[in-house]
Amino acid sequence: MTDRKADPAVDRRDVAWWSDKAVSVLVFLGGISAILFIIGIFVFITREGFGFGEHFKAGEIFGSTRWAPTSDSNPTYGILALVAGTASVTGLAMLIAVPFSLGAAIYIAEFAKGRTREVLKVLVEMLAAIPSVVWGFIGLTIMNPLIIQTFDVPIGLCVLNSGLILGLMAAPIMTTIAEDALKAVPDSYREAAEALGATRWQVTRRVVLPAARQGLLAAVLLGVGRGFGETMAVLMASGHSINLPTSPFDSVRALTATIAAELGETAVGSPHYQALFMLGILLFAVTFLINLAADLIVRGIRKG
Amino acid sequence: MADQSPAAVEFADFSLWYGTFQAIYGVDLAVKEGKITSMIGPSGCGKSTLLRSVNRINERLGYVRTEGHVRVLGHDVYAAENSLVQVRKQVGMVFQRPNVLPLSIRDNILFGHRLHDGGKDAEDALLESALRQVLLWDDVKDRLNRRAQGLSLEQQQKLCIARLLPVKPRILLMDEPCSALDPKGTEAVEELIWELRGAYTILLVTHNMAQARRASEECVFMLMGKLIEHTATDQMFVSPRCPETADYIEGRYG
Ligand SMILES: Nc1ncnc2c1ncn2[C@@H]1O[C@H](COP(=O)(O)OP(=O)(O)OP(=O)(O)O)[C@@H](O)[C@H]1O
Numbered sequence: 001m002t003d004r005k006a007d008p009a010v011d012r013r014d015v016a017w018w019s020d021k022a023v024s025v026l027v028f029l030g031g032i033s034a035i036l037f038i039i040g041i042f043v044f045i046t047r048e049g050f051g052f053g054e055h056f057k058a059g060e061i062f063g064s065t066r067w068a069p070t071s072d073s074n075p076t077y078g079i080l081a082l083v084a085g086t087a088s089v090t091g092l093a094m095l096i097a098v099p100f101s102l103g104a105a106i107y108i109a110e111f112a113k114g115r116t117r118e119v120l121k122v123l124v125e126m127l128a129a130i131p132s133v134v135w136g137f138i139g140l141t142i143m144n145p146l147i148i149q150t151f152d153v154p155i156g157l158c159v160l161n162s163g164l165i166l167g168l169m170a171a172p173i174m175t176t177i178a179e180d181a182l183k184a185v186p187d188s189y190r191e192a193a194e195a196l197g198a199t200r201w202q203v204t205r206r207v208v209l210p211a212a213r214q215g216l217l218a219a220v221l222l223g224v225g226r227g228f229g230e231t232m233a234v235l236m237a238s239g240h241s242i243n244l245p246t247s248p249f250d251s252v253r254a255l256t257a258t259i260a261a262e263l264g265e266t267a268v269g270s271p272h273y274q275a276l277f278m279l280g281i282l283l284f285a286v287t288f289l290i291n292l293a294a295d296l297i298v299r300g301i302r303k304g
Numbered sequence: 305m306a307d308q309s310p311a312a313v314e315f316a317d318f319s320l321w322y323g324t325f326q327a328i329y330g331v332d333l334a335v336k337e338g339k340i341t342s343m344i345g346p347s348g349c350g351k352s353t354l355l356r357s358v359n360r361i362n363e364r365l366g367y368v369r370t371e372g373h374v375r376v377l378g379h380d381v382y383a384a385e386n387s388l389v390q391v392r393k394q395v396g397m398v399f400q401r402p403n404v405l406p407l408s409i410r411d412n413i414l415f416g417h418r419l420h421d422g423g424k425d426a427e428d429a430l431l432e433s434a435l436r437q438v439l440l441w442d443d444v445k446d447r448l449n450r451r452a453q454g455l456s457l458e459q460q461q462k463l464c465i466a467r468l469l470p471v472k473p474r475i476l477l478m479d480e481p482c483s484a485l486d487p488k489g490t491e492a493v494e495e496l497i498w499e500l501r502g503a504y505t506i507l508l509v510t511h512n513m514a515q516a517r518r519a520s521e522e523c524v525f526m527l528m529g530k531l532i533e534h535t536a537t538d539q540m541f542v543s544p545r546c547p548e549t550a551d552y553i554e555g556r557y558g
């Protein structure tokens with residue numbers, strides 16, 4: 001601060017000046033707190049989980065399908081079956097969600113007009129807002145008997161059931177993001193192609209889809225991340241039994257569902273507790289990487 | 305008119321509405337085959353609209369209604385039985401801003417050809433001849449597989465003209481093709497358009513009176529959605545028939 005005397009005529013520290021300062025400080029705090037929270041969560045999970053180091057046997061954890069942390073005689077922490085459970089459910093979900101959501105996005109962005117388009121967009125957004133426990137409920141009470149009847153299997157809580165449910169859950173978000181990606185393609189491309197005699201579908205296939213492919217990939221990745229991290233619906237619809245699935249009708253257990261179901265019953269600081277946090281670290285890392293990849297891809301679009 | 309060369313594009317009592325707003329009022333116009341016809345008139349008088357009616361690209365908007373007829377080489381463009389794809393194959397369009405597709409130079413040029421199921425064998429020859437016709441071949445022959453968006457605006461606009469040629473259109477519509485270019489680019493593209501006359505019927509919208517005078521053989525003057533005058537360019541600029549035309553040419557409108 002210099003010691004010059006403030007000239008009241010040009011001293012602009014009035015109400016507007018102070019409120020501007022106050023708001024910038026508040027906004028800064030808001031912005032920084034999001035980052036602090038993420039770092040805080042990461043530190044917390046890591047600290048709770050890293051105590052597991054002394055029980056950590058990589059060969060057992062990544063090589064065994066036996067997840068038996070509560071066994072008195074021989075506690076084992078093999079996560080292979082859980083990883084397989086999550087992967088099979090997410091994989092099936094994507095198999096269902098990707099064609100559906102890309103199809104829906106293409107229809108809404110390129111073919112539907114006026115009111116149809118607006119109604120569809122609202123409907124898709126409403127679907128995205130359905131809580132996951134409701135989806136789980138549908139899996140439990142509607143899909144389960146349906147699968148038992150249709151395929152004549154003893155139990156309908158399985159990879160097929162939870163994959164379908166998860167696919168339907170992920171599809172609306174993927175549709176919305178994919179539609180945004182298609183919208184971002186400049187209209188002058190469509191006009192140019194149409195003037196050259198391209199039909200609607202030719203315009204879509206030869207110009208719009210290639211131009212939007214990064215955004216579409218980002219949409220798919222975010223859907224994968226969503227599927228990966230989903231807990232409640234999978235817990236309810238997958239059967240929650242530890243299994244290396246060999247058919248869509250096998251019950252499985254997912255990583256997320258394991259944490260949700262078991263964490264409440266463990267003693268804080270016990271090896272079981274720490275093992276669950278280790279699963280948390282794994283989930284955190286994978287979803288972080290998926291989101292990062294999606295983000296980098298989207299950034300790539302903006303630049304080029 | 306004494307001139308007996310047949311009309312390539314013919315408007316007959318053609319009107320057009322954007323929603324409830326009438327943009328074109330009963331235009332009758334016969335565009336002579338093989339000539340360059342420029343369209344001049346103040347901003348908003350409907351030059352672009354009339355041009356965009358020839359290949360019906362206006363109708364992408366969804367709220368456009370028309371009355372009357374537009375005939376391209378004798379076929380009524382608005383008749384249900386005539387295929388729009390065929391019309392657009394015969395009528396190429398160049399836009400105000402170069403709108404190359406986000407593809408390679410090669411794929412841009414061959415885009416139309418591939419749409420219309422052209423053979424694979426002919427591709428290389430078509431590519432070279434199209435690029436040679438727009439005087440771009442020497443500039444780009446070593447980077448045909450690079451993205452077209454890396455080219456300069458002038459080169460992009462030439463590319464936009466070149467990509468029309470492989471499907472052998474008869475008519476080229478150009479909506480202020482030089483307005484996004486610098487003076488050097490403008491000169492180059494104008495020269496190119498002049499070179500293409502005879503081989504194609506060219507309808508050229510321009511804001512620039514000097515350009516109309518330099519680069520066209522016939523001239524159409526429009527005002528508020530109506531066609532006011534259509535004569536040889538030399539005559540239009542020396543002794544216009546209508547007082548409105550004279551006013552515009554002498555710069556009394558915007
Ligand atoms: N998409 C549209 N929706 C509604 N009205 C439009 C649309 N496009 C043009 N118009 C109107 O139609 C009239 C003619 O427009 P047009 O673009 O054909 O004029 P122009 O002669 O090409 O003008 P400019 O020299 O500025 O390009 C204008 O009054 C314009 O406001």
Ligand SMILES: [Mg+2]
Nearest residue numbers: 351352353479
């Ligand atoms: Mg215009």
